[in-house]
Amino acid sequence: MKTIHIVSSPQVRADYARHVVPSYKRAETAPVLVRGQGTRVWDADGKEYLDFGGGIAVNCLGHASPRLAKSLQEQAAQLVHVSNLFYHPKQAELAAELVKRTGPGKIFFCNSGAEANEAMVKAARKARAAEGRFEVITTLNSFHGRTLGMIAASGQERLREGFGPPMPGFVHVPYNDLAAVEKAMGPKTAAVMVEGIQGEGGVIPATAEYLLGLRKLTRDKGLSLLMDSVQCGHYRTGCFQSYERILREAGKKEEFLPDAVSMAKSLGGGFPVGAVWLGEKLMDVLGPGTHATTYGGTALACAVALEVLQIIEEEGLAENVSARGEELKEGLGKLAGKGWVGEVRGFGGMVGVRVKGRPHAEVAAQLAGRGLLVVPAGSDVLRFLPPYNVSRQEVAEALRKVESTL
Numbered sequence: 001m002k003t004i005h006i007v008s009s010p011q012v013r014a015d016y017a018r019h020v021v022p023s024y025k026r027a028e029t030a031p032v033l034v035r036g037q038g039t040r041v042w043d044a045d046g047k048e049y050l051d052f053g054g055g056i057a058v059n060c061l062g063h064a065s066p067r068l069a070k071s072l073q074e075q076a077a078q079l080v081h082v083s084n085l086f087y088h089p090k091q092a093e094l095a096a097e098l099v100k101r102t103g104p105g106k107i108f109f110c111n112s113g114a115e116a117n118e119a120m121v122k123a124a125r126k127a128r129a130a131e132g133r134f135e136v137i138t139t140l141n142s143f144h145g146r147t148l149g150m151i152a153a154s155g156q157e158r159l160r161e162g163f164g165p166p167m168p169g170f171v172h173v174p175y176n177d178l179a180a181v182e183k184a185m186g187p188k189t190a191a192v193m194v195e196g197i198q199g200e201g202g203v204i205p206a207t208a209e210y211l212l213g214l215r216k217l218t219r220d221k222g223l224s225l226l227m228d229s230v231q232c233g234h235y236r237t238g239c240f241q242s243y244e245r246i247l248r249e250a251g252k253k254e255e256f257l258p259d260a261v262s263m264a265k266s267l268g269g270g271f272p273v274g275a276v277w278l279g280e281k282l283m284d285v286l287g288p289g290t291h292a293t294t295y296g297g298t299a300l301a302c303a304v305a306l307e308v309l310q311i312i313e314e315e316g317l318a319e320n321v322s323a324r325g326e327e328l329k330e331g332l333g334k335l336a337g338k339g340w341v342g343e344v345r346g347f348g349g350m351v352g353v354r355v356k357g358r359p360h361a362e363v364a365a366q367l368a369g370r371g372l373l374v375v376p377a378g379s380d381v382l383r384f385l386p387p388y389n390v391s392r393q394e395v396a397e398a399l400r401k402v403e404s405t406l
């Protein structure tokens, strides 16, 4: 017999206060979400929301995708996890699919974005260890995760506060500033790591000149170029990788291939899985015993990630998110200058709006009150991160909700 649980929002919030580590800034009125379907979610009180936060760029297929649920069920009934001391076909298949879409290389599987970046940085450091090169140049305002290594890598001082001495080996320079990267390079430099679009920093895309310049600079000096594609990758911009989207606009897509690309978030469509693609220069650096994680590339995670890719491809979702994203950007652009709506930027399903005159968290809470979930970023930006299968009607509805707050 099916048990029906009656959920009380105040009770859930009280239980969080009592039993959950308070490391997340949840608004006191943040909804208690109990159910989702496509772009919509419902809270415990029956209120409906359009979810343009997508679990922070994770739910690329929206909520409760029947195909994803089916693949989860089928794989769970067959094989969930085996040790990486053995083989299983799903990991091989997913690695091949990711390599096919990125470039010649190999994949290391893990469980999250921070872990993917850790593996990427470890590979870059190991590749040059014999020469005493270990430093990685990253950018101010960047976000690479919350492990001790990645808070040192991230270009935000506040992430490191209170955690003792940061891990050495990271140098931070302004974003989209090629001269600053060149100036920071020295005898200890091993690599440069950037986001194609700074996400947590406030949806700030790299320019095509910057990306091409970074590629040339690192190649000329024999250094690795590492792309943190955890948030902006996996078709979020309409292209598999954000750098492809940025360079496509400039007609230079074919001229760029980094040495490594980290992935997570949309890779599993909500199921936790991370991966890093290592190009030919780095793909064999992490030999036996040098790096590992128990759950990396489980049969279940890989089956789900494969299904996510298949759905995106079969249902034309890269094209859809690209087109709907343009409609969203255009609609928000028309509101720019009115009320709190400032500059609008981004590509596809990753659109940022600068909030003027009011705290961005306050606007996010107001939008939630009107049934639209978005995610704050940086000091004054709201992120719109709809699923790739968002409809034209849902974009129009979201725009009407934004307009109603002006």
Ligand SMILES: Cc1ncc(COP(=O)(O)O)c(C=O)c1O
Residues within 6 Å of the ligand: 056, 112, 113, 114, 115, 117, 143, 144, 145, 146, 195, 199, 200, 228, 229, 230, 231, 232, 264, 265
């Ligand atoms: C660009 C980028 N890198 C890394 C991470 C860390 O990913 P995770 O939270 O899965 O560790 C994030 C998360 O927001 C991110 O946006």
